[in-house]
């Protein structure tokens with residue numbers, strides 16, 4: 069616990085509000101969320117369907133803009149940035165793993181992975197080195213020249229993860245990365261995410277419905293109706309114990325318990 | 330819910346998909362109707378004469394074919410975009426026959442709407458086209474367009490057939506495809522396979538080779554096998570074009586991509602990768618579009634050149650406004666006008682003119698050291714030829730220069746473009762008197778130097794001319810009277826060009842032994858070339874808009890298919906501008922390549938056909954081709970605009 073206080077804050081969201089709709093028919097999806105994420109944390113976000121998880125992730129990941137509130141990433145106030153700067157910021161500092169992979173069908177695995185650093189200052193030699201490292205960690209070296217439709221779901225998801233990591237981001241956002249995977253592939257991916265988090269110190273924020281998945285995290289944040297309902301820290305607990313704890317909260321929250329079985 | 334409700338509901342919801350197809354239909358109907366109206370218009374029929382009526386009918390059939398292909402193609406794209414919907418209806422339990430009935434009904438509603446609007450628009454714009462046509466063929470009178478029932482009937486009939494075709498197409502789509510197929514049809518692409526290296530490389534090279542061979546042959550086909558050569562050129566170029574799109578380009582792109590070793594970069598990802606993804610499916614349409622473009626360009630440039638050069642070409646054969654002999658009127662047949670009568674009439678109407686005397690000395694002889702091309706035929710004997718005095722020509726206003734002693738400036742308009750390949754100097758040994766005299770030909774002059782010439786004209790200076798005339802007169806030419814040695818004719822030029830039509834009217838287009846006058850020939854040529862350029866322009870416009878729209882439609886579909894990619898890329902942090910850069914690159918390729926290859930093809934075609942022209946046609950060709958390119962550019966810009974919309978809405 070003590071150690072954590074020394075760590076740098078990578079993400080700080082204050083009083084985040086997001087509303088959809090026009091006047092007269094406004095729906096508040098996020099209702100004032102405060103969230104700190106420290107460097108090197110692996111944060112899980114859970115909550116019933118419609119709680120606003122994806123919305124929160126999108127807002128934090130600069131893909132969407134909050135209606136109110138302030139977001140600091142690495143000390144930069146992203147809620148004030150212009151679109152063009154946000155794009156560059158995303159490309160340089162953030163990584164994304166999408167639920168449905170979102171790989172480009174027209175590109176090979178390697179081309180997909182190298183895409184995020186294709187316009188940056190990364191030299192070709194350096195890019196090649198990074199690719200070899202990441203492909204090795206994620207076990208997709210052999211598939212480098214295949215096209216996405218020649219891959220299994222798990223391989224696609226790992227490709228997607230590799231693409232998220234290639235630019236050495238300060239933070240990775242993942243929206244239900246294991247949603248479409250069988251339990252074995254899911255476990256493999258989560259294990260690699262854990263490794264990347266531990267060994268490379270990459271901060272990860274992951275939305276999931278799956279209690280098993282969130283048991284890999286250091287911390288799980290529960291959302292309900294656009295507000296933070298509670299938070300759980302793993303601390304020194306075993307994964308199994310943490311998993312049980314998560315299940316309990318989920319049971320109280322309702323909605324998603326069926327998924328976790 | 331009745332079938333009608335369902336149809337209306339789906340049409341309302343799908344308006345975005347429909348408007349394209351709807352537009353394609355309306356466009357085809359309008360143009361066809363305009364054409365049919367002109368075809369049936371009395372003033373057009375009257376002005377354009379019988380032979381041109383045939384050209385009109387042929388063009389009508391061609392137009393029909395293009396319109397048919399275009400509509401069927403647009404319908405295919407339209408159906409592909411909606412295949413998911415077709416699948417969905419079946420998924421929720423509508424039987425195939427019910428889906429067919431529904432789409433049929435929709436198609437009929439849509440088509441009759443388009444037919445109605447198309448004819449309406451056609452009625453509005455046909456007057457415009459008629460005015461244009463009349464202007465082109467040089468008619469200044471008052472024009473009325475009569476509403477033509479037969480044009481309406483013809484259009485309705487033709488489009489009923491086309492609609493029947495599209496309905497069958499629809500039928501096939503519903504019945505022939507499985508649900509899975511329907512659901513994936515709008516997502517379909519291909520994975521660029523590794524080309525089998527040797528075979529692909531050979532085919533890739535062969536494509537280029539065939540095109541180059543076609544080009545080469547097109548410049549060297551003037552021999553006995555002309556017709557066979559033309560077919561060979563066509564076959565070789567078309568096959569080469571197909572291979573180019575089907576193999577060569579894919580092969581080159583593959584090589585480029587492999588070279589990159591995965592470091593493709595954003596621009597290439599959006600252009601090369603996306604193109605390779607659809608190369609196979611696009612090869613056919615790109616080939617057709619390129620060949621059509623080449624044909625259209627050739628047709629347009631050719632006919633525009635013809636129109637553009639009409640006056641010049643006529644002048645080449647008719648250097649003087651009028652040319653008459655001095656023959657007393659009582660010796661003339663009744664329908665011919667004598668010089669004296671003509672001059673009197675001109676004076677009576679106050680039309681100023683100049684009159685010069687020309688002497689034409691009929692000579693024979695033989696050529697030495699010439700290289701006339703095979704198509705003109707080997708020439709060693711000079712016959713049917715006149716020797717002419719350069720100074721008299723100069724006096725008559727023909728500024729061709731005075732040749733030096735014993736040299737000839739050689740004129741023969743028929744030689745046309747072949748002139749530039751002929752060697753100079755060569756010799757002509759004139760044998761009409763003893764002793765024979767050899768002249769050196771030092772220059773080819775442009776065109777003819779007297780009206781309605783049928784053979785070579787040897788222009789010499791006054792001294793040489795007079796000397797030879799004397800020698801010929803001395804030669805005892807048996808009973809030949811002097812005027813058979815020298816023909817004296819008078820060249821008349823009207824001072825004010827505005828009075829030329831009236832003068833021509835006085836002359837009455839009557840035939841003298843030297844043929845008609847300049848103006849009536851010019852007017853006739855203008856009428857024919859005007860009609861030709863109109864038909865070519867009309868068809869060209871249809872070709873152009875059809876091929877341009879097909880490319881545009883295809884790009885719209887692709888843009889929609891790639892929407893998710895653009896969304897992902899923007900989420901990954903690429904800006905709209907960066908994405909558009911890659912997209913523009915792809916558009917340059919998609920629109921530029923067919924245009925560029927089409928242009929190249931047509932340049933060679935025009936070059937091969939340039940022997941038909943007496944004058945230089947570079948300017949009109951360049952103008953026609955630029956116009957074509959600009960319209961293509963507009964389509965490319967539209968397409969980029971559509972992509973921009975998709976990209977900016979992606980996030």
Ligand SMILES: Nc1ncnc2c1ncn2[C@@H]1O[C@H](COP(=O)(O)OP(=O)(O)OP(=O)(O)O)[C@@H](O)[C@H]1O
Nearest residue numbers: 088089095097115116117118119120121122123124
């Ligand atoms: N673009 C939008 N416009 C209007 N409402 C939206 C939009 N996106 C999301 N919402 C609404 O916001 C609420 C939260 O959506 P969100 O996608 O964040 O939920 P979630 O927690 O991710 O749910 P799930 O677990 O099902 O993915 C939902 O009620 C949804 O209807």
Ligand SMILES: [Mg+2]
Nearest residue numbers: 121122123243
């Ligand atoms: Mg969600």
